[in-house]
Amino acid sequence: MSSASQATDKDAKLRDGGPGRKPVKVRGLLVVGLLGFVAAMWLAPLVWMFSLSLSDNTALQTNTTSLLPLEATTENYQDALAVGLTPRWLLNSTIVTGVTTIATLLLSAMAGYALARIRFSGKRLVFPLILAGLMVPKEAMFIPLFLMFAEVDQHNTYQALALPRIAAPLGVFIMTQFFMAIPRELEEAAAMDGASRWRIFTRIMLPMSVPALTALGTFTFILTWNDFLWPLVSATDPEMFTITTGLASLQGNFAQANELGSLMARGAIAAIPLLILYFIFQRYLIRGIAMGSGGK
């Protein structure tokens, strides 16, 4: 007994790299050092973008490799938000992403609830049909979609940007799995009291699924905000660009070397909403990713 507990004790020390034997400590430090170095490399490009965006454009003519702003100024940000279409693109992205996220959450939760909790004829057909959609590479199917919206003259609209994204079945899959894991007792008690399906769904199931919905919502928000190919194909009018396609259009024809700071400020403006969202919701987001793929 005592030797076993000693062994696990030592073991714990080994794993912690704590005050155990010396080689272990050295190796632990080495791992930490290496990790720190790699993490610094991972951060450097982001830091560099923010540094350039806060630098004076003329100062950047001579030096562009500083990780700290040169002659720090917020002028680039003010310019980006005052001149040109960047504010409009931000607005477009916010509307499209907001609508898509809310619609995805609502429709996925409703469909997931039906699939997880209601016995109905045809389920054996419907569920595989939705799962099959997971195999469809959305990126490869933009031609028929383009034609569909062209025929009803709906390109360069918000609905054209949002609808194909809402059709993604991953959210239904995630919510189905989530609802299946919820114990049935609560729901049955409410049903005894004569609550309707819709009431059970809105009053019991939805409040219980707030963590899952937060995860799915964050993930959907990020993917939609960053969507590139479909907005590129559908929204050809610069007024209807999203911040992602707009920023891409600037990179093609900018007087780049002269306006590096301004360009980077626009990049930072596109990145900041998502970075903030990420820092607030990272716990949920990370769990959502594990949920979306772990259950297969």
Next chain:
Amino acid sequence: MATESTVAPAQHLTSDRQTHATLSWRDRHSDSIAAYLFLAPFLVIYLIFLLFPVIQALLMSLYEWDLLDPRVRRFVGLDNYAEMFGTTGGLTWGVTGNTGWRLLALAVLLAVLIAAFRGALARATAWVSAGVMVLIWVLLGLRPGADAAWTDGVFWSSFANTVLFVLLSTPLIVGVALALAIPLARPGGVAAFLRIVFFAPYVLSVAVLTLIWGFLLNPDLGLIASLTSWFGMEPIAWLTEPGFAMVAIVVTTLWWTMGFNLILFIAGLQDIEPSLYEAATLDGANPWHRFLNVTVPGLRRTLVLVTVLQVIASFQIFGQVFIMTRGGPGGTTRVLIQHIYESSFREFRLGYGAALSVFLFVVMLVAAVIQFRLLNTEEDES
């Protein structure tokens, strides 16, 4: 009041049983209606904007379909596919040609045979994958006859570039994520902070990514040039040198999406029973043996999943190259989706673009199925 309350439970029971019986009959009908009411909003959008386009793409691929001229919608059978795969004058076959790719197919064949010989692969799986490799080797020997060329040479080069990107990016991104996941899976503030750092680039849009990396890799302005000059190297024009552009795209993508795989691996690692590690340590296993005998088997499912997801994502590469290199230099980074995009919206040939899309879809499906078969053998046997 008192008498009522003593009687009530009994009444309640009987009435409950009754309603239950009647309900279960009624339920079967009303529940189907309720279920479809809940499903309808999603199903309608899903059928219109996801499933229908797939069928429509299959149909369109059989048509000559002009984007600008609605009168040109002519059924042409498999002509688009013939143009994609065909030549201007016959086909010949040789043992030489496509040497690099064919050696790779042979190497994979050899690996499959060795794995099968050592009992690591189910026999059926081994035969199928060996057969696929031989088939690939044979197909790679096909080439246009004398004085002829491929009808669509760009298709072949963009397909080759896409496959090259998949083969370079998948092991690199999966490998780096796995290596980082092992130290970062443990609890604690530092590990949690580092997880946040490594995942952060994933939330950036592709346009921000290309903005940062386009300049980072710039030989005159970028950080990488100043880094390599420390080692006395001449600055490399990463994005305009044919030999370097694809490598630069792969590294850019590694920085961008590695964090996603990292999170999946960490979730997988945290699902492994800690007692297994303790048992292995008690048996005197060193860290390397613990990795091989506990981590690798416990992570097998996650590894399959991550690899398949990465291959699927890599096949769909588009934004990075489209913005950073426009497919250049000399077409060395042009990928399939760019070819689909350009066929459809530069040459206005929607039918041909649809045929290319169908091809990409099929290739991705086949690749996913093969991987599930190859990597998932343990579950077949058990």
